[in-house]
Amino acid sequence: MGRPLSRRQLLAGTGLASVGLAAAATVGGVAAGAAGAAGSTIGGGQSVPFTGPHQAGIATVAQDQLAFATYDVTAAGADGLAGLLATWTAAARQLVTGRPLDGSTDPAAPAADTGEAAGLGPSRLTLTVGFGPGLFDDRFGLAGRRPAALADLPAFAGDQLDPAASGGDLCVQACADDAQVAFHAVHNLTRLALGSATLRSLQLGFGRTSSTSSDQSTPRNLLGFKDGTDNLLAQDTAGFDHFVWVGDDTDQPWMVGGTYLVARRIRARIEQWDRTPLADQEAVIGRSKASGAPLGGTHEHDPVDLDALGTGGYPVIPAGAHIRQAAPSTNGGQRILRRGYSFSDGLDPVTGELDVGLFFLCFQRDPRTQFVPIQRQLASSDSLTQYVVHTASALFACPPGLGNDDDWGTALLGDGRAY
Amino acid sequence: MSAITPDKLPAGDPSSVPRAGCTDRGTPAGQVYDSPVHRGANNERRPDPAGGARPAGPVRRPTSSGLRCLLAVAAVALLAACGTARSSSSPPPSRPTTAASASTPSPAVQAATLSATDGYRRFVETASERFAADTARLEADIAAGDLDGARSDELVAQGDYDALRSQLTWNASATLALDARSTDVAPGTPFTGLHRIEQGLWPGGTDWAAGTAPASATLADDAAPLPVALQRVVQTPQQILQTAVDELGWIDASPVPGLEEAYSHLDTVDVAAGVDTVTSVVGSVTALGELLAPTETAVALGRLATLTADVAALGPPGMVPDDAISPAAWRTVAQQVDATAAALSTLDADLSGPATGAAFGSYGRY
Numbered sequence: 192m193g194r195p196l197s198r199r200q201l202l203a204g205t206g207l208a209s210v211g212l213a214a215a216a217t218v219g220g221v222a223a224g225a226a227g228a229a230g231s232t233i234g235g236g237q238s239v240p241f242t243g244p245h246q247a248g249i250a251t252v253a254q255d256q257l258a259f260a261t262y263d264v265t266a267a268g269a270d271g272l273a274g275l276l277a278t279w280t281a282a283a284r285q286l287v288t289g290r291p292l293d294g295s296t297d298p299a300a301p302a303a304d305t306g307e308a309a310g311l312g313p314s315r316l317t318l319t320v321g322f323g324p325g326l327f328d329d330r331f332g333l334a335g336r337r338p339a340a341l342a343d344l345p346a347f348a349g350d351q352l353d354p355a356a357s358g359g360d361l362c363v364q365a366c367a368d369d370a371q372v373a374f375h376a377v378h379n380l381t382r383l384a385l386g387s388a389t390l391r392s393l394q395l396g397f398g399r400t401s402s403t404s405s406d407q408s409t410p411r412n413l414l415g416f417k418d419g420t421d422n423l424l425a426q427d428t429a430g431f432d433h434f435v436w437v438g439d440d441t442d443q444p445w446m447v448g449g450t451y452l453v454a455r456r457i458r459a460r461i462e463q464w465d466r467t468p469l470a471d472q473e474a475v476i477g478r479s480k481a482s483g484a485p486l487g488g489t490h491e492h493d494p495v496d497l498d499a500l501g502t503g504g505y506p507v508i509p510a511g512a513h514i515r516q517a518a519p520s521t522n523g524g525q526r527i528l529r530r531g532y533s534f535s536d537g538l539d540p541v542t543g544e545l546d547v548g549l550f551f552l553c554f555q556r557d558p559r560t561q562f563v564p565i566q567r568q569l570a571s572s573d574s575l576t577q578y579v580v581h582t583a584s585a586l587f588a589c590p591p592g593l594g595n596d597d598d599w600g601t602a603l604l605g606d607g608r609a610y
Numbered sequence: 611m612s613a614i615t616p617d618k619l620p621a622g623d624p625s626s627v628p629r630a631g632c633t634d635r636g637t638p639a640g641q642v643y644d645s646p647v648h649r650g651a652n653n654e655r656r657p658d659p660a661g662g663a664r665p666a667g668p669v670r671r672p673t674s675s676g677l678r679c680l681l682a683v684a685a686v687a688l689l690a691a692c693g694t695a696r697s698s699s700s701p702p703p704s705r706p707t708t709a710a711s712a713s714t715p716s717p718a719v720q721a722a723t724l725s726a727t728d729g730y731r732r733f734v735e736t737a738s739e740r741f742a743a744d745t746a747r748l749e750a751d752i753a754a755g756d757l758d759g760a761r762s763d764e765l766v767a768q769g770d771y772d773a774l775r776s777q778l779t780w781n782a783s784a785t786l787a788l789d790a791r792s793t794d795v796a797p798g799t800p801f802t803g804l805h806r807i808e809q810g811l812w813p814g815g816t817d818w819a820a821g822t823a824p825a826s827a828t829l830a831d832d833a834a835p836l837p838v839a840l841q842r843v844v845q846t847p848q849q850i851l852q853t854a855v856d857e858l859g860w861i862d863a864s865p866v867p868g869l870e871e872a873y874s875h876l877d878t879v880d881v882a883a884g885v886d887t888v889t890s891v892v893g894s895v896t897a898l899g900e901l902l903a904p905t906e907t908a909v910a911l912g913r914l915a916t917l918t919a920d921v922a923a924l925g926p927p928g929m930v931p932d933d934a935i936s937p938a939a940w941r942t943v944a945q946q947v948d949a950t951a952a953a954l955s956t957l958d959a960d961l962s963g964p965a966t967g968a969a970f971g972s973y974g975r976y
Binding site: 346349466467468539544570 | 867868869
């Protein structure tokens with residue numbers, strides 16, 4: 192059948208964008224987690240503090256480049272897992288400052304750092320770790336610590352998921368303003384994981400597809416449209432508390448201050464999109480391609496009027512328009528923080544068409560009440576689904592931020608490793 | 611019980627979404643499906659369930675005076691709608707308008723426009739009749755325990771469904787009922803239609819007696835109303851050509867990667883049927899295209915001819931397993947699909963102007 196509906200649809204959240212008032216310095220502080228030492232600069236670019244109440248790379252002003260890796264843990268028992276997380280944390284503290292990893296300088300031995308980021312500076316590198324549902328099976332004695340919100344994602348109509356590229360015990364989201372810095376971080380963490388975890392998938396992304404700060408202009412996705420106009424912004428701390436950060440009401444106290452990450456590799460049928468008339472593209476999205484204004488509006492940030500009727504009594508923003516189907520008002524008021532990136536993985540080996548799209552990353556307080564119902568709505572009614580197919584999917588629990596003496600396993604495993 | 615009745619097919623389904631090529635903005639409040647010109651309650655022409663020959667031969671002429679009247683009214687409105695933008699709230703695409711769109715269309719253009727509309731309507735009507743007959747024959751062969759016959763029937767039905775695809779994508783429930791792949795079905799939703807039957811017929815036929823027979827009966831019931839429901843398809847040449855562009859997009863998205871026939875692995879049946887459909891659809895607007903945009907029309911026809919040859923080189927439709935076709939051959943087809951679709955989408959814009967009829971609006975939906 193292809194797609195059960197018709198031939199088009201999209202993704203993207205909507206909602207009323209908060210109005211950010213903060214100056215750049217304030218944005219940086221909030222984005223970095225509003226805690227920890229001020230960032231330092233080595234070489235080019237700024238650094239983002241590693242410590243804080245929340246992990247960096249979530250509220251952080253979105254960088255331009257992504258390297259996202261998932262891993263299967265092979266280490267024996269909880270001690271092995273704890274050791275891996277402690278090793279990664281120590282390395283990450285160095286990587287985010289732009290310094291090479293410490294280690295042997297013996298010319299007869301392999302270098303501790305792979306070296307490709309030397310001289311590039313920190314480039315606002317952030318490293319964000321998440322725990323997949325599989326980590327809570329019987330291998331590590333963590334079954335009792337699995338949050339209810341870390342429920343396996345259901346199947347969605349139209350999914351064409353590659354199991355090998357989906358799921359994973361652990362994830363590392365590396366974001367930076369320099370692609371090589373982001374890759375370098377994942378490269379070295381993967382190297383450090385040898386013997387403890389194997390790489391399951393690696394996705395490189397370029398070009399953020401959402402703004403996460405009022406300081407940023409709205410970027411365009413590979414469909415050519417502005418994306419993320421109504422995203423949650425870092426200045427909206429109340430919005431983050433309500434929609435992103437796990438609160439005290441969680442069933443797993445170790446997740447307080449954390450969040451849940453959903454990753455979806457969404458391939459765009461770009462050739463099909465490219466040959467679609469402009470007016471149809473705009474009807475599918477619900478916005479002007481040039482200005483980003485909602486249909487019926489003039490400017491990008493004009494209010495989205497879903498009730499407006501046009502000629503002949505038809506809705507100005509069509510029934511299946513992406514911005515309608517993704518709107519909070521269509522989804523029980525729910526919102527998510529989108530932090531995705533465009534990707535290009537060359538050619539489809541079968542058709543020779545471009546294998547490109549959106550590596551959709553979103554953070555929320557509870558996927559069961561946020562991503563899942565929103566995606567169900569999109570899968571059934573969003574015109575953009577005719578142009579996209581989800582090819583990989585994963586869900587992770589991202590623990591809260593770290594103090595100076597913490598590592599990524601501290602919250603989950605406990606200081607005394609009393610799991 | 612049939613899941614589909616004519617009054618379930620209209621565009622009012624809130625879960626339906628715009629089809630490629632359509633700038634439809636939704637259904638106005640209170641608008642419901644305007645039933646087609648009825649032929650009478652018992653005039654659905656159910657085919658011989660014993661498996662009579664597939665209806666073939668010349669396309670029937672329209673018999674409904676009401677439909678003729680509708681076409682005439684639509685044509686008048688269409689001619690008055692010169693230069694109407696495709697979208698009610700957006701500027702038209704930035705392509706330059708053709709000279710013909712700036713003035714009253716010539717009699718030749720008017721005639722070609724009506725011919726395109728009527729030709730496409732007859733194509734859909736005939737395909738829907740064939741599909742209804744196919745599914746009835748499929749039901750009968752399964753009931754008779756004829757596995758080989760049922761497999762053949764299923765492939766024929768799949769091909770004929772492909773000719774209707776663009777019309778049925780308007781309606782999610784109808785599309786799901788008739789042609790959902792297992793991956794298209796949301797959890798908790800019944801898996802029915804052609805691919806449910808394909809599932810029963812091909813993997814050794816293990817459950818075909820138990821599960822396939824009811825599925826085939828449901829499919830036949832669902833297909834039976836289609837000739838009536840699709841009897842009055844009236845679309846602008848631009849909309850018509852867009853269905854060809856849509857069909858080509860689907861070929862690359864589903865059958866070429868082997869995603870359509872997940873059990874029989876005979877996706878060439880869909881590729882060939884899709885290209886045949888495109889050929890027929892393009893044929894209905896060729897005369898108009900040659901009047902309005904002869905160069906673009908020639909380019910599109912040339913690419914379509916190449917595609918047709920590429921598909922023929924795959925082997926007899928439905929006879930060659932997917933994995934017996936070389937990756938290079940699949941890619942050749944896929945690339946030519948894109949090349950053809952690109953040319954048709956360019957030509958499609960040239961069919962706007964006199965062929966853009968806002969008055970077609972809701973009529974074009976069924």
